[in-house]
Amino acid sequence: MSTATSTATAAPLTDQRRPTPPAPRRQDGARARSLMVHALSLVILAVVLYPLLWMVMSSLKPTNQIIGDPSLLPTEASLDNYRTALAGIGGISAWTFARNSLFLAVVSVIGTVLSSAVTAYAFARIEFAGRKLWFALMIGTLLLPFHVLIIPQYIVFNKLGLINTFVPLLIGKFLAAEAFFIFLMVQFMRNLPRELDEAARIDGCGHVRIFISIMLPLMRPAIITTSIFAFIWSWNDFLGPLLYLNDPEKYPLPLALRLFVDQTSVSDYGAMIAMSVLALVPVMLFFFLFQRYLVDGVATQGLKG
Amino acid sequence: MSTLQAQPLRAEASAPAPVDYRRARRAETRSGYFFLAPWLIGFLLLTAGPMLASLYLAFTDYNLFRDPKWIGLENFEKLFNDSRYLQSVKVTLIYVLVGTPVKLAAALAVALLLNSGRKAQGFYRSAFYAPSLIGASVSIAIVWKALFSDGGIVDLGMTGMGFQPGGWVGDPDKTMPMMILLATWQFGAPMVIFLAGLKQVPRELYEAASVDGAGALRRFWSITVPMLSPVIFFNLLLETINAFQVFASAFIISGGAGGPAGSTLFYTLYLYIRGFGDARMGYASAMAWVLAVVIGLITWVMFRTSKGWVHYSGETK
Numbered sequence: 128m129s130t131a132t133s134t135a136t137a138a139p140l141t142d143q144r145r146p147t148p149p150a151p152r153r154q155d156g157a158r159a160r161s162l163m164v165h166a167l168s169l170v171i172l173a174v175v176l177y178p179l180l181w182m183v184m185s186s187l188k189p190t191n192q193i194i195g196d197p198s199l200l201p202t203e204a205s206l207d208n209y210r211t212a213l214a215g216i217g218g219i220s221a222w223t224f225a226r227n228s229l230f231l232a233v234v235s236v237i238g239t240v241l242s243s244a245v246t247a248y249a250f251a252r253i254e255f256a257g258r259k260l261w262f263a264l265m266i267g268t269l270l271l272p273f274h275v276l277i278i279p280q281y282i283v284f285n286k287l288g289l290i291n292t293f294v295p296l297l298i299g300k301f302l303a304a305e306a307f308f309i310f311l312m313v314q315f316m317r318n319l320p321r322e323l324d325e326a327a328r329i330d331g332c333g334h335v336r337i338f339i340s341i342m343l344p345l346m347r348p349a350i351i352t353t354s355i356f357a358f359i360w361s362w363n364d365f366l367g368p369l370l371y372l373n374d375p376e377k378y379p380l381p382l383a384l385r386l387f388v389d390q391t392s393v394s395d396y397g398a399m400i401a402m403s404v405l406a407l408v409p410v411m412l413f414f415f416l417f418q419r420y421l422v423d424g425v426a427t428q429g430l431k432g
Numbered sequence: 433m434s435t436l437q438a439q440p441l442r443a444e445a446s447a448p449a450p451v452d453y454r455r456a457r458r459a460e461t462r463s464g465y466f467f468l469a470p471w472l473i474g475f476l477l478l479t480a481g482p483m484l485a486s487l488y489l490a491f492t493d494y495n496l497f498r499d500p501k502w503i504g505l506e507n508f509e510k511l512f513n514d515s516r517y518l519q520s521v522k523v524t525l526i527y528v529l530v531g532t533p534v535k536l537a538a539a540l541a542v543a544l545l546l547n548s549g550r551k552a553q554g555f556y557r558s559a560f561y562a563p564s565l566i567g568a569s570v571s572i573a574i575v576w577k578a579l580f581s582d583g584g585i586v587d588l589g590m591t592g593m594g595f596q597p598g599g600w601v602g603d604p605d606k607t608m609p610m611m612i613l614l615a616t617w618q619f620g621a622p623m624v625i626f627l628a629g630l631k632q633v634p635r636e637l638y639e640a641a642s643v644d645g646a647g648a649l650r651r652f653w654s655i656t657v658p659m660l661s662p663v664i665f666f667n668l669l670l671e672t673i674n675a676f677q678v679f680a681s682a683f684i685i686s687g688g689a690g691g692p693a694g695s696t697l698f699y700t701l702y703l704y705i706r707g708f709g710d711a712r713m714g715y716a717s718a719m720a721w722v723l724a725v726v727i728g729l730i731t732w733v734m735f736r737t738s739k740g741w742v743h744y745s746g747e748t749k
């Protein structure tokens with residue numbers, strides 16, 4: 128969070144030091160306008176960041192001072208809430224929940240990247256019979272509400288005895304179930320020069336060789352964007368684990384948080400908020416490290432958060 | 433290698449060039465399906481299959497423990513006499529019809545603001561985008577609940593401004609504004625898309641319009657909106673579909689029950705309660721299909737009407 132505030136103040140300062148290009152007549156008007164834009168942007172920034180700041184600051188306050196305290200700064204900051212949060216719930220340490228979340232997210236990333244890249248290669252680079260039809264169906268799944276799938280999927284996984292395992296949460300990732308990522312990679316591949324694979328084909332390379340040694344290395348930016356989004360979506364997922372996991376030992380962080388909410392109600396708001404902060408740390412970390420990839424991914428592909 | 437074996441004898445008799453061509457095409461198709469296999473298996477087993485299965489279940493009485501019993505349209509008839517179901521439809525429709533335009537208006541307004549001043553645009557763009565990444569998480573739902581609870585920050589602020597004291601979480605009239613504010617707080621993702629669209633609008637258009645004496649408002653309606661219409665359409669479609677699917681925040685804020693007085697009983701939440709809480713899986717499947725058909729209709733209507741107001745100019749996609 129401190130990184131956010133420091134860049135917040137640093138960015139406008141450095142910008143103002145840059146010499147403004149001479150524009151004699153309109154300079155005053157332009158400067159007033161630029162000031163207005165900045166002032167408004169700062170107001171919006173305050174509104175947008177307030178809930179996050181409130182969350183971090185409240186996590187340092189004693190429980191009874193959290194709800195009705197309008198000031199952000201804690202009178203006496205302490206890490207007690209974090210100690211309680213890390214101790215966990217019902218004898219299960221918070222690290223167990225974090226480990227489950229991390230495992231699910233990492234395996235999701237691997238599965239999503241592999242399966243989406245392979246699928247995207249088929250759509251972008253191979254002229255096969257039926258390609259247009261499958262592509263249209265793939266795009267169609269983007270508009271499909273997940274509700275129509277969860278009940279029969281649950282029934283099947285239940286029949287297969289896979290409830291309370293990670294399999295239902297992960298299998299879709301290896302089968303490119305998230306059409307957004309295929310779409311993103313197809314768009315990216317279409318912009319890569321075709322001469323590359325044509326040259327390789329003349330040299331006798333098959334599709335597998337071309338995919339592995341030419342396409343994959345060139346697709347790094349798309350793979351990075353996909354990985355970050357796949358990680359964050361898996362990390363934040365609530366409905367999937369809620370449906371399929373019932374042993375608290377297997378819970379990822381969002382479900383553990385819900386346990387906190389159910390079991391503690393108002394009595395330990397502090398620990399609950401501290402746990403909420405901890406659950407967001409990896410996402411915020413990714414955000415600070417890869418914001419370019421994230422925001423550009425959204426700008427070019429319409430990927431949502 | 434298998435290409436050679438699979439080659440039918442008859443083809444050898446015809447002219448050599450087409451044979452090569454056809455053989456190459458067949459090889460391409462084989463490679464195509466080889467690469468497509470993971471997605472295709474997933475599509476058939478995790479999407480198409482379950483869709484058909486839930487269509488069947490929608491016409492049955494099924495609870496996981498007994499075999500499904502065919503009951504025709506009974507589930508659908510029950511839906512329209514189920515007051516809780518009708519409540520969930522109402523809640524969801526208000527959320528979609530009010531929340532989505534509000535969120536998109538905020539996104540467009542901020543995008544226009546950022547586009548007018550170029551300084552530090554990248555920083556603001558990233559910062560405003562952050563809530564979109566985490567807005568649907570349980571953590572933020574907990575924070576929202578705390579901010580809007582009885583005696584919380586919002587309550588204090590509103591009381592300070594002379595409004596009736598009281599938390600929003602427990603007031604059935606105020607939970608919807610609270611949920612819409614949560615959605616609006618995540619204006620960043622559509623804003624980033626709007627900004628990308630605004631970059632594509634040629635500056636000369638504005639300059640020419642200014643020379644002709646068009647004011648700021650006129651320029652907005654006659655240049656920005658039509659030039660941006662494909663992006664507006666895209667955002668509208670995406671955000672509408674997403675709004676139908678809100679779940680985690682409503683679940684956490686209402687403790688999984690959709691209260692108070694059913695005011696946060698979103699469609700997805702009620703579907704979860706009936707399907708997984710009461711194990712009424714046939715009934716829930718009927719609910720899911722009604723929703724799928726409604727979303728399909730909305731998408732279709734949007735595409736049909738879009739021809740009237742979405743303008744695709746040559747090179748801007």
